[in-house]
Amino acid sequence: MTEQQVQVRGRRKPRSLAQELVAVLTERIRSGQLKRGDKLPTESQIMAEEGVSRTVVREAISRLQASGQVETRHGIGTFVLDQPAGGSFRIDPATIVTLREVLAVLELRIA
Template sequence: MDATTLSLKKPGGLAVQLVHATTEQIRSGRLKAGDKLPTEAAIMKDFGVSRTVVREAISRLQASGWVDTRHGIGTFVLPKSEHPSFRISPEQMGTLREVIALLEFRISVETEAAALAAVRRTPDDLSELRLSLQAFNSALEEGRDAVMADHQFHQGIARATQNHHFVDLMHSMGAGVIPRARISGILTTDPERQNYLRRVNQEHESIYNAIADQDVEAARAAMRTHLANSRERLRKSDPDSPG
């Protein structure tokens, strides 16, 4: 990535500018399908931005289908053929009710994805899921929100189905579907937020264990419980949400 292509003059829009610079390099061919992006540390140094800005930019690139991140390996430019035609944009998740509606949609899709993953997962799939869990633990210990690790865990399950439609769907939704931003407004204290993240982590562990054991029904139930719990926490914060 060429730092000279980005002008960092508007603090509120650094992530957007970084996304623009990266997509321009992809469109121009300077970054090609399969190319690995620089590390977070390298991007921070080159552009003089914080880790938070880099992670937000990568999240936006994922949501737009430009890149794919695999924990422990790196972030890679996706081929144009893998850019999803179905897209859920951040603008479509502008209200709490829309986030709840998306969670309902995810329950129907990801419950079956977990079941398929339990049947079809490979040793490499399990390694990737374990790396995502470790990244979540690290974020928890460092007091971060773990959004990227959370999304990568769900993407890893989609890949473990060996069905590209599940993968495309997760790419189309991006890390923005993780309802952490909404939860952060509901959880008013750091201890409450940490307890919430620990519960999410435990739910992820249950899903992983079921997939590793190739227990189809347990994987299906664990994913349904995980997403339903998120939905119910949001519903309780919105008295006008549908029952």
């Protein structure tokens, strides 16, 4: 295997803006800036604060909904949900790049 092949395999896919925004909002929830029942800022406010498009905000909120961190009530807003006690061992699917990494995670879970 050449040095160039090793470098290519070692590269990780850069995080998308939506992933970055999910990380920012998740940190706000974990740190207590946003507590259970709090309403998230509006899409427009998040766009202005973070300098991202509406599409990025919507994708990030969809990811937060899928992970059970927030709930959107149409016409009212998006609210922070209770955080499960075991939620600290969540793995963002976007961070798993190779089959080898998937196997490593599964082996960790089994151990």
